[in-house]
Amino acid sequence: MIDDVLAKVDANLQASLERLFALLRIETISTDPAYAGEVRKGAEWLVADLKSMGFAASLRETPGHPIVVAHDETVKEGPHVLFYGHYDVQPVDPLELWKTPPFEPQIAKGADGSEQIVARGSADDKGQLMTFLEACRAWKAAGGLPVRVSIVLEGEEESGSDNLAAFLAANREELKADVALVCDTSMWNAETPAITVMLRGLVGEEVTVTAADRDLHSGLFGGAARNPIHVLVDALAGLHDEDGRVTLPGFYEGVPELPADVKKMWDAELGFSAEQFLGSVGLKEPAGEKGRTALEQIWSRPTCEVNGIIGGYTGAGFKTVIPAKASAKVSFRLVGDQDPAKVSAAFRAYMKGRMPADCTVEFTGHGGSGAIRLPFAGKELAAARAALTAEWGRGAVLIGGGGSIPVVGDFKRILGLDTLMIGFGLDDDRIHSPNEKYQLQSFVKGARSWARVLGALRG
Amino acid sequence: MIDDVLAKVDANLQASLERLFALLRIETISTDPAYAGEVRKGAEWLVADLKSMGFAASLRETPGHPIVVAHDETVKEGPHVLFYGHYDVQPVDPLELWKTPPFEPQIAKGADGSEQIVARGSADDKGQLMTFLEACRAWKAAGGLPVRVSIVLEGEEESGSDNLAAFLAANREELKADVALVCDTSMWNAETPAITVMLRGLVGEEVTVTAADRDLHSGLFGGAARNPIHVLVDALAGLHDEDGRVTLPGFYEGVPELPADVKKMWDAELGFSAEQFLGSVGLKEPAGEKGRTALEQIWSRPTCEVNGIIGGYTGAGFKTVIPAKASAKVSFRLVGDQDPAKVSAAFRAYMKGRMPADCTVEFTGHGGSGAIRLPFAGKELAAARAALTAEWGRGAVLIGGGGSIPVVGDFKRILGLDTLMIGFGLDDDRIHSPNEKYQLQSFVKGARSWARVLGALRG
Numbered sequence: 001m002i003d004d005v006l007a008k009v010d011a012n013l014q015a016s017l018e019r020l021f022a023l024l025r026i027e028t029i030s031t032d033p034a035y036a037g038e039v040r041k042g043a044e045w046l047v048a049d050l051k052s053m054g055f056a057a058s059l060r061e062t063p064g065h066p067i068v069v070a071h072d073e074t075v076k077e078g079p080h081v082l083f084y085g086h087y088d089v090q091p092v093d094p095l096e097l098w099k100t101p102p103f104e105p106q107i108a109k110g111a112d113g114s115e116q117i118v119a120r121g122s123a124d125d126k127g128q129l130m131t132f133l134e135a136c137r138a139w140k141a142a143g144g145l146p147v148r149v150s151i152v153l154e155g156e157e158e159s160g161s162d163n164l165a166a167f168l169a170a171n172r173e174e175l176k177a178d179v180a181l182v183c184d185t186s187m188w189n190a191e192t193p194a195i196t197v198m199l200r201g202l203v204g205e206e207v208t209v210t211a212a213d214r215d216l217h218s219g220l221f222g223g224a225a226r227n228p229i230h231v232l233v234d235a236l237a238g239l240h241d242e243d244g245r246v247t248l249p250g251f252y253e254g255v256p257e258l259p260a261d262v263k264k265m266w267d268a269e270l271g272f273s274a275e276q277f278l279g280s281v282g283l284k285e286p287a288g289e290k291g292r293t294a295l296e297q298i299w300s301r302p303t304c305e306v307n308g309i310i311g312g313y314t315g316a317g318f319k320t321v322i323p324a325k326a327s328a329k330v331s332f333r334l335v336g337d338q339d340p341a342k343v344s345a346a347f348r349a350y351m352k353g354r355m356p357a358d359c360t361v362e363f364t365g366h367g368g369s370g371a372i373r374l375p376f377a378g379k380e381l382a383a384a385r386a387a388l389t390a391e392w393g394r395g396a397v398l399i400g401g402g403g404s405i406p407v408v409g410d411f412k413r414i415l416g417l418d419t420l421m422i423g424f425g426l427d428d429d430r431i432h433s434p435n436e437k438y439q440l441q442s443f444v445k446g447a448r449s450w451a452r453v454l455g456a457l458r459g
Numbered sequence: 460m461i462d463d464v465l466a467k468v469d470a471n472l473q474a475s476l477e478r479l480f481a482l483l484r485i486e487t488i489s490t491d492p493a494y495a496g497e498v499r500k501g502a503e504w505l506v507a508d509l510k511s512m513g514f515a516a517s518l519r520e521t522p523g524h525p526i527v528v529a530h531d532e533t534v535k536e537g538p539h540v541l542f543y544g545h546y547d548v549q550p551v552d553p554l555e556l557w558k559t560p561p562f563e564p565q566i567a568k569g570a571d572g573s574e575q576i577v578a579r580g581s582a583d584d585k586g587q588l589m590t591f592l593e594a595c596r597a598w599k600a601a602g603g604l605p606v607r608v609s610i611v612l613e614g615e616e617e618s619g620s621d622n623l624a625a626f627l628a629a630n631r632e633e634l635k636a637d638v639a640l641v642c643d644t645s646m647w648n649a650e651t652p653a654i655t656v657m658l659r660g661l662v663g664e665e666v667t668v669t670a671a672d673r674d675l676h677s678g679l680f681g682g683a684a685r686n687p688i689h690v691l692v693d694a695l696a697g698l699h700d701e702d703g704r705v706t707l708p709g710f711y712e713g714v715p716e717l718p719a720d721v722k723k724m725w726d727a728e729l730g731f732s733a734e735q736f737l738g739s740v741g742l743k744e745p746a747g748e749k750g751r752t753a754l755e756q757i758w759s760r761p762t763c764e765v766n767g768i769i770g771g772y773t774g775a776g777f778k779t780v781i782p783a784k785a786s787a788k789v790s791f792r793l794v795g796d797q798d799p800a801k802v803s804a805a806f807r808a809y810m811k812g813r814m815p816a817d818c819t820v821e822f823t824g825h826g827g828s829g830a831i832r833l834p835f836a837g838k839e840l841a842a843a844r845a846a847l848t849a850e851w852g853r854g855a856v857l858i859g860g861g862g863s864i865p866v867v868g869d870f871k872r873i874l875g876l877d878t879l880m881i882g883f884g885l886d887d888d889r890i891h892s893p894n895e896k897y898q899l900q901s902f903v904k905g906a907r908s909w910a911r912v913l914g915a916l917r918g
Contacts, residue, residue, distance in 0.1 A: 030776075031774075031775065031776030031777065031778065032774065032775055032776060033775065090778060091772070091774060091778060093772075093774070097673075158778075159776050159777065160776075160777060186679075200678065202678075202779065204777045204779070206777070211741075211742065212740040212741050212742050213740055213741030214556075214740055214741070214889065214892050214893070215553075215891065215892045215893070216740060216891075216892065217862060217890055217891040217892070218762070218764045218766060218790060218792065218861075218862075219659065219661075219792065219860070219861045219862020220645075220757065220861050220862060220886065220890070221740070221757065221861070222757065222762045222764050222790075222792050222861060223746070223747040223748070223751075223753075223756030223757050223760055223762040223792070223861070224733070224736070224737065224745045224746060224747055224753040224756040224757050225737065225740070225742055225746060226742055226744075226746040227746070227764055227765060229695075229765040229766075229767075229768055230695075230696075230699070230746075230764075230765060232692075233691075233692040233695045233696050233765065233768070234696045236688075236689075236692045236696075237689075237692050237693045237695075237696035237697075238696075240689070274683070277683070278683065278684065278817075281671040281672055281673055281675060281680070281684070282670075282671050282672030282673070282817075283670060283671050283684055283685055283817045284816050284817035285685075285815065285816050285817055286683045287682070287683060287684060287685040287686070287815070288682040288683055289682070292682075294682075294683040297682030297683040298679065298680060298681065298682050298683050301682055303677070303681045303682040305677045305681050305686055305689075305779075305781060306686065306688040306689060306692065306770075306771065307677060307688075307771050307772055307777070307778060307779055307780050307781070307782075308688075308770065308771035308772040308773045308778070308780070308782075309688055309692070309768055309769065309770050309771060309773070309785065310768065310769050310770075310773040311765075311767065311768050311769075312765065312766045312767035312768060312788070313550070313552075313766055313767040313788060314767045314768070314769040314788075315490075315491065315550060315552070316490065316491055316492065317489075317490030317491060317618050317619075317825070318490065318618065318619060318663045318665070318766070318788055318790070318825035318826075319490065319549060319550060319617075319766060319767070319788075319891070320661065320663070320764075320766055320790050320862070320891070321766050321767070321891055321892075322764060322766070323766075323767075326768065329771070329772060329773075329777055329778075331677060331681075331777070331779050333677065333678070333681050333682070356744065356746070357743050357744050358737075358741075358742045358743035358744055366776070366777040367777075401678070402677075402678045402679050402680070402681055402682070403676060403677075403678020403679060403779070427679065430673065431676055431679075432674065432675075432676040432778065432779070432780055433673050433674045433675070433676070433780075434673070434674070
C-alpha cells in the first residue's frame with residue numbers, strides 16, 4: 001500500500017511543483033498592511049486546492065488575515081491528526097540583495113550542484129506545508145487517507161499570530177484530534193531527519209523614546225539638550241552584562257538546566273560544529289552567554305536581541321540633528337517555564353527606570369508565547385521516527401529548535417494536543433533573508449516522508 | 460544719506476519678499492544627490508539677481524555644487540568687505556510634520572501674533588543672505604555702495620562644505636578683502652542684536668558595523684550569533700561617562716576654560732534662562748557635562764552626538780532578524796584648539812578597539828573644521844556694534860554660537876580675514892526641523908541693519 005502511495009508522489013512531481021510555484025507567486029507578507037489583499041489571495045488559493053482533492057475546506061475570517069480550515073470527511077474512525085502550516089511570509093527587504101525576484105520562484109543550482117527552489121516562502125513555510133498536502137493527495141489518489149485528517153493553515157505566523165489562539169478557542173470542538181502535526185522546522189542535516197521536541201518562546205517589544213517636542217539642530221542645542229538616541233542606546237547596552245547574560249530582574253526564573261543525557265547527546269553525539277555553523281554565515285566566535293555551547297544557546301537558552309533600531313537622520317549624507325525620537329524592536333527568546341508576560345513587564349519596567357526626567361517611553365507589544373518541551377516518549381513519536389528512518393535510511397534525531405512556533409503552545413494549552421514537529425528545511429535555507437530557498441530534495445522526500453508518517457500513525 | 464537708503468529698503472519690501480519667495484521655492488537640498496539640479500537652479504537664480512542690480516556675478520563650477528561669486532565694480536577704493544551666505548538647505552524629513560509644504564513659502568501668524576516667513580531655508584540661510592542683498596540693492600538705488608563689496612554664496616554648507624576651502628585657495632587673489640561678513644547666526648533675542656565671536660567646529664563620522672555575511676533568523680541563530688546592533692550600541696553608549704564627558708582619549712586636549720569676565724557676562728548679564736531655553740522645545744533638564752551651565756554647553760564646550768542610527772528591521776510590524784549590519788552618524792562639536800583630525804582618529808581607533816573578532820567596522824568622514832574665536836576688539840566690530848545699536852535701539856551683545864560655520868575658519872586660514880558674524884535668526888526658528896520660519900521683522904530690520912553696517916564700515 002505505502003509503495004503505491006510513494007509511487008503516486010513521485011509520478012506527480014511536476015504537477016506538484018507547479019502548484020507550489022503558483023502559491024509562491026502570491027505575495028503573502030502578513031506584517032505589512034499593504035499586502036492584505038495578497039494574503040487573502042493565498043488563503044483562497046489553498047481553499048481551492050484542498051477542495052480540488054476532496055477536502056471540506058473553507059476560508060475563515062479573523063480580525064486579521066484569514067485562516068484556512070479543511071477536514072477530510074471520508075475516514076470516519078481511527079487516529080485523527082490535525083496538521084498545521086502557515087501560508088504567510090516575511091518581508092523581502094533588502095530587495096536589492098535578491099538575485100532573482102522574491103515572488104518569481106525558480107529552480108536554481110546550488111553551489112553543491114543540488115537543485116533548489118528559490119523564492120520568499122519556499123522554505124518558510126509554503127514549501128513545507130505543500131509537502132503535507134501532496135502526501136494527502138497521493139494517499140487519496142491511491143484509494144483514501146489512512147487516518148482522519150484535519151488541516152489548519154495560518155496567515156499571521158510571521159506577524160505575531162495575533163488571532164490564532166482566539167480562533168482555536170472558538171473552534172475547539174471542530175478542531176479536536178489525537179495529535180498535531182506541524183511542518184515548520186528543519187532536518188538535522190541534509191541526510192538526517194529530525195523531530196523537534198523543544199522550541200523557544202518569543203516576546204516582541206517595540207520601544208520608542210521621546211525627548212524634545214521637535215527635531216533640534218545639534219549646533220544650537222547640542223550638549224544641553226537630551227538626545228533620545230543616547231538614552232535608547234544606553235538602555236539597550238545595559239540589557240546584557242559582561243558575561244552575555246540578560247540583566248532584567250527575574251529573567252532567568254523558570255530557565256531549566258538540560259538533563260545530563262540530553263546535554264551529552266548534543267555535546268558529543270550529534271557531531272555539531274559551532275565553527276561550521278557560524279562559519280557558514282561569515283562568523284567566527286560564539287556570542288551570547290559565557291560557558292554555554294552554541295547549541296545550548298540556540299536551543300535551550302533564553303536571549304534578548306535588538307532586531308531593529310532607528311533614530312535621527314539615516315539618509316545619504318549627513319544631518320546634524322538631535323532627533324525628537326528614537327526607537328527599537330527588541331525580542332526575547334524564552335525557554336522552559338519563562339513567562340512571556342513577566343518578561344515583557346520586566347523589560348518595560350527596566351526601560352522606564354532608565355528614562356531621565358525629560359524623556360518619555362512608549363511600548364507596543366508584538367505578541368508573546370512560552371517555550372515548548374515535549375516528553376521524549378509517546379507512541380506517535382515512535383511511529384514518526386520509524387517512518388522517517390525508513391524514508392531517509394538514517395535514524396531520526398530528537399533536537400531543539402531556536403525559533404518559536406506559537407501554535408504548538410496554543411495546541412497544548414487550548415486543544416490539549418501534543419505536537420510532532422517534523423520539517424525538511426536546512427540551516428542554509430536563508431529563511432527571513434534574501435534568496436530564501438528550499439531543497440528540491442526536501443520537497444520530494446518531504447512529501448514521501450509525510451506519506452509514510454500518515455501510514456505509520458494508522459498503527 | 461543713510462535715511463535715504465533705509466527709506467528705499469522700506470519702500471521695496473513687497474518686491475524684496477517676492478524675490479525671497481522665488482528663491483525659497485527652489486529645492487536646494489545639497490546633501491541628497493537627487494536634488495543637484497535644484498541646487499544649480501538656486502545658484503543661477505542668484506547670479507541673475509546679482510546681475511540685475513549691477514554686480515559682476517558668475518556661477519563657478521566645483522566638483523560638487525556651484526559657488527556664486529559677485530563683485531561690485533563701481534567703488535574703486537576704501538574698505539572692502541567680502542560677504543558670505545549659503546543658498547543650500549537641509550533635507551525636509553519628516554515631511555508629514557510640516558503644516559505647509561516646505562518649498563511653498565508663506566507668511567503665517569506666529570502664536571505671539573508676529574508675522575513669519577515659513578519655508579525650508581527661510582532662516583537658514585536664504586532669508587538671511589537676502590537681507591544683505593536687499594541692503595546692497597537699496598544703497599545702489601540711492602546712488603551707490605559706500606564700500607567695496609564682494610560676495611560669495613555657497614551651495615554645500617549643509618553637506619560639509621567639501622569644495623569651499625579649495626575654491627577659496629584657488630581664488631585667493633580675487634577674493635582679497637579687509638573683513639568678511641557672514642549672515643548665518645542668530646540675534647540674542649527678538650529685541651537684542653548680537654555679534655557672534657565664538658563658533659564651535661564640527662567633525663562628522665559615519666560608522667558601519669558588519670557581523671554575519673547575511674541577515675539571520677533570530678530563532679535559528681539568536682544567542683550564538685553576533686548582533687551588530689548590540690556591538691554598535693555598546694560602543695556608542697561607551698562614548699560618554701557618567702558625568703556626561705566624552706571618553707575618547709585626548710578628546711579634551713585644547714579645550715580652554717572661559718575667561719572669568721566672559722563667564723560672568725554669560726552667567727549673570729545676559730539673563731539667559733536654561734529652563735526657558737529647554738522648555739521651548741519640551742525639555743526640562745540640561746543634559747551633557749555635569750557642572751557646566753547650559754550656555755557653556757552650547758557655546759564653549761565640545762560634544763559628541765549620535766545624529767542618526769539604523770539597523771535591522773524598521774518597517775511596520777516585527778521581524779525577528781539579526782541583521783548583517785548596523786550603522787550610525789556621529790558628530791563632534793569642537794571648541795578652542797581641538798584638532799578635527801585628531802578627534803576623527805580617536806573616534807575611529809575607539810570603535811575599532813570595541814570590535815569583537817567577527818565584526819568589521821567601516822567609516823565615512825563627513826568633513827571636519829576647527830572652532831573659531833575672534834578677538835573682542837577691532838574697529839570693524841566697533842562700527843558694526845554701533846550700527847546694530849542704532850537700528851534696534853539696544854546695545855548689541857557679543858555671544859558664542861554652538862553650530863559650526865566652517866567658512867569662518869577658512870576665511871581666517873586661507874584669506875587671512877577676520878569675520879563679523881551678524882545674523883537675525885531667532886532660537887525658535889526651527890532651522891533643520893519641520894516648519895522652519897524667519898520672522899518678517901528679522902527680514903526687514905535685517906536688511907536695514909546691513910544697510911547701516913555698510914555705511915558704518917565706510918568709517
